[in-house]
Amino acid sequence: MVDRLPVWSFLSISLILLSFAYYPLVRYGLQLDAVIAMPPSTMAMLMIGGLMSGLCAMLLMVNRRPQIAHVQQQPEPDIAAAGYIHACGLLIFTAVPLANFLLCYYLWIKYRGRSAWLDRTGIEALNFQISVYLYLLLSTFMVFAVIGLLTTPLILLFHLTCVIAAIIQTVRGKQFRYPANIPVIQGRSGSA
Numbered sequence: 001m002v003d004r005l006p007v008w009s010f011l012s013i014s015l016i017l018l019s020f021a022y023y024p025l026v027r028y029g030l031q032l033d034a035v036i037a038m039p040p041s042t043m044a045m046l047m048i049g050g051l052m053s054g055l056c057a058m059l060l061m062v063n064r065r066p067q068i069a070h071v072q073q074q075p076e077p078d079i080a081a082a083g084y085i086h087a088c089g090l091l092i093f094t095a096v097p098l099a100n101f102l103l104c105y106y107l108w109i110k111y112r113g114r115s116a117w118l119d120r121t122g123i124e125a126l127n128f129q130i131s132v133y134l135y136l137l138l139s140t141f142m143v144f145a146v147i148g149l150l151t152t153p154l155i156l157l158f159h160l161t162c163v164i165a166a167i168i169q170t171v172r173g174k175q176f177r178y179p180a181n182i183p184v185i186q187g188r189s190g191s192a
Contacts, residue, residue, distance in 0.1 A: 007064070010057035011098065017050030018097035026095060044143045051137040054098050058130050061105060062185050081111040082121040082170045089129060089163035092156070101129045120175060123185045125166070128178040132159050135180075 024038040036043075088104035108122025135155050142148030162178050169176040 005056075005060060007057050007060045010053045010060065014050045014054035014057060015097050017046050017053065021046035021050060022095050022097070041144075044140055044148075047140050048137065050097060051133055051140060054101075055130070055133050055137065057098070058101055058105075058133065059184065062126060062130070065109065065185075077117045077173055078111065078114055079170060079173060081107070081114070081118055083167055085111070085118075085122050085125050086163060086166040086170055086176070089125065089132075089159065089166075092129075092132070092159060101126070101133070104129055117175065121170070124176065124178055124181065127181050127184050128162065130184050131178075131180065131182040134182065 021038075021043050024033070024036045024043065027033045028036045085104055085107045088107060089100050091100040091103060104122070104125050108119075108126060112119040112122050132155065136152065139148045139151040139155055142151060158180075166176040166178065
């Protein structure tokens with residue numbers, strides 16, 4: 001039954017809800033409005049709904065990833081492609097909902113056939129993006145207990161630090177393992 005759920009519907013719902021939640025913040029940030037015109041509880045509920053729909057879409061997408069027939073073995077790792085995969089995580093700071101995950105997923109699907117190293121890099125980066133969305137969802141729930149106001153910036157700072165460390169390690173040609181990563185994608189399956 002889960003295989004029949006359309007990913008596009010969860011993505012659409014997530015994009016709509018998160019856009020409605022971000023819109024007053026962006027207008028306030030650009031100084032178009034003197035005050036944020038939406039009550040904080042409404043904004044938090046829109047973010048919770050958007051993050052939950054986005055997480056559903058992410059999990060459906062990685063569960064339905066296309067299989068690869070074979071992996072080309074390159075003599076040395078493709079550092080640039082791996083760096084791009086990790087750098088996608090920085091898109092979370094653009095306020096474009098799910099941009100960090102969607103571009104990371106696209107690059108992983110595109111490059112994972114080149115080498116097992118790129119496949120592991122993409123899996124690690126995608127697991128981290130999904131984990132961060134889950135942590136942000138939990139933090140948004142905690143906004144109602146005020147502690148979420150403290151944890152959300154800490155999660156975003158942790159995310160930034162980890163992505164920068166991953167890019168640096170990748171440029172050095174080393175595999176990076178994200179801390180506090182939930183292994184949603186377990187690795188290569190169905191490859192010949």
